[in-house]
Amino acid sequence: MFVFSTYNQIQKHLKKNSGTLGLVPTMGSLHQGHLSLVQKALADNDHVIVSIFINPTQFNNTNDLKKYPQNIAKDQELLNSIDEKIIVYNPDAGDLYPNQVIAKSYDFGSLAFYMEGAFRPGHFNGVATVVEALLRKLKPNRAYFGQKDFQQLRVIQLLNSQLELGVEIIGCHTVRENDGLAMSSRNQMLNKEERKAATLIYKTLEKLSVYRDQRNISQMKAFFIKNIAKEKCLKLEYFFVANPNELIPVKKIKPNKNFWLYVSVYAGKTRLIDNTELKRL
Secondary structure, X not given: OEEEOOHHHHHHHHHOOOOOEEEEEEOOOOOHHHHHHHHHXXXXXXXXXXXXXXXXXXXOOHHHHHHOOOOHHHHHHXXXXXXXXXXXXXXXXXXXXXXXXXXXXXXXHHHHOOOHHHHOOOHHHHHHHHHHHHHHHHOOOEEEEEHHHHHHXXXXXXXXXXXXXXXXXEEEOOOEOOOOOEOOHXXXXXXXXXXXXXXXHHHXXXXXXXXXXXXXXXXXXXXXXXXXXXXXXXXXEEEEEEOOOOOOEOOOOOOOOOOEEEEEEEEOOEEEEEEEEOOOO
């Protein structure tokens, strides 16, 4: 495995190793969801970089940043078990933010206005700032992101298009635990009771996903709230139905249109997000 802390080290390495390059940006604390992205990147490219960097500009809550789990040694061990030729980029903030650790300002329109954009002010500016830096510096042919963070994926696709970065942005299906919980680094922060309760999030989304023609959105939201209320440690932050292209929440489901459910739920003090496509019977 190749582990580098600066862009200059990576640049020297890549000059000696030609071929297509895939990038999997992460904040570490890797799990099987991340590894599925890495495996997809390995299948598509000659070389793969996995960046591990806890990006401070995308946290609107400093306590959330401090509590974010990290274990670089374990991350490297997991990656090495997949392929010894993986390139790990583990920079400090100065290598990605040479002037100062501050987010740039972007205009992503409706894609960043609702859901996460509304409940985490400045979040997508922070995400876009670090992703732009990674794409500009590393110049990958392809970059891989999970659909669990669906809104983030759409924002990054628009960023790539707006700035004409020329990278193929590839979205990969959400990887779930056996009980349905979407894999997330934040799952490590759940206690035993919260972890068990959190399975209700996707189970309830699954029930709703097949009832699109029988329920209106207010009924669907009421059903979701009622179901997760069965676990006292769960609390809904938001429930939206939106078209995946514009990500503008709607009040009514229109026929022959594609819609997804998007939710944010607190399990204790840990914030979890999930989504699913509304299916037709």
